[in-house]
Amino acid sequence: MKIAVCIKRTPDSESRFKIAASGAAIDETGLKFDMDDFAGYAVEAALQLNEKAGGGETVVYAVGPDNVQETLRKAMSMGADRAVQLKADSVPADGIAIAKALAAELKDGGFDLILFGKHAFDSSAGVVGTATAELLGIPCVTAASELTIENGTGRARRELEGAAEILTFPLPAAITIDEGVARPRYPSLKGIMAAKKKPLESKPAQLGPSRITVQKMELPPERPAGRIIGEGSAAVPELVKLLQNEAKVL
């Protein structure tokens, strides 16, 4: 199969964040950036589907400045065949503007499947994948937790509140990947060496106008310091009293 995977570079999610002096961005000093977790699941899912099919091509795409090339190389070190950077000075806050750039690039690509992470850690919005599918006019499963392709038909599972949908769809299709589909492999040394020689194309992103601007970023209010009320089951009566009289949740 010919599979496209659209990935994003995001800061390490375990970081402690500080707000930049502008008040409208995070301070990137000292932060480690890597492929977004959900994008990693999507790359792994693509590689496994093509391994199972016994061939095909996996092409990775990223929108952004030149630092996304490192993320694209990582995907190629995992096993993707080639990469395309859709170059932009920054990644807009308006997911529809990004979807337009991806749809313009992917529409004549002849892909059987286009994969995305279900959302990226930084923007936590989950707009780009499903919107790109809509612009391309192809079937889309948002946040699939299982995915198989057999004889040109896809099957996916999607979690709902207290239930799950089982879905089928024809190809070509777009899928945004939830955790559970595939744990990403670590690039091997051989993979890392091979990735250096794989083609990475860079071209301008045809972004739509961004109608969303970040006015402010702030850290959420800190929780008051935790309190240990006692040890062992002897502390249970005190806990119940606090839940009743102080927290008023009983």
Added chain:
Amino acid sequence: MANILVFAETRNGEIRKIAFEAVTAARQLADATGGGEVHAVLAGASGIGAKASQLGTYGADVVLVSESADFAGYARESLAATVADRARTGGYRAVVIGFSAQGRDLAPRVAARIDAPLASDVTDISATADSITVKHPAYANKVIMTLVITGSPVVVSIRPSAFTATESAKTARTETLAASPAQGATVTVTEVKEGAKGRPDLGEAAIIVSGGRGLKAAENFKLVEDLADAFGNAAVGATRAVTDDGWRPHSDQIGQTGRQVSPQLYVALGISGAIQHLAGMRTSRTIVAINKDKEAPIFKVADYGIVGDVLEILPVLTAAIKGARQGH
């Protein structure tokens, strides 16, 4: 003055709580922009229109009833087409959708179709004459963004439980809205697997009881279930370590890559409090933690911590909660 369009989510022929929250948010937005009307799309199988008055209770002026056999389930493509066609022709300032499983799928479809900007998962909305401002927790709830959205209409999806459904007595008019057909290839729902009955969803529960590796074995989740029963209508969650080990289904996972929850009460049992887990529950109103290691990070965020063996303490706590709720 501008009208606001709302998608009123239904499942199995019932209007969901998120729909009332979305109508409430839309009512506040309409009132803030000079008192426009709130129009709610209510789509379902034949007979769903009988529920329209419920939306009026929360401030809808008009309920646009779209009855179609297709809408018995979540027919994503035709629902997106129906909402988008109405949004395009109705002259709305904004389209409000819930950031639920349905809404996460529907909102980007509608926004792409009508070429409108979409702000996802918002917890607050305000408006001026030419822009709408929202708050959106990003970076797994570690950073709060304030976003300004220009253009009209805009699409906004609201975080479940962020807006409290508030009654605003209106007698809603109903109008019939024709379903727009899906075009081209579509996704087919072959089955909907209903989860465990009798427990609320993690996103909707006022109380969540959650277990980690400290429970030592899958079968010990019975003790967690017992505590959830003692609280009455509590949901049961788990850490990523537990769902990775298959003790609990993946859908129960609370954390950065799982569900993000803000219940009134979160009870963490045998959970050390990895950053990945804290990102999913730190906005809970009250947090209780029971863990054997007094240095565990969960105690830094717990309002009430007990240090000790969770397996020994759980039955005692379950009995005490039962007793307290029966008024002893």
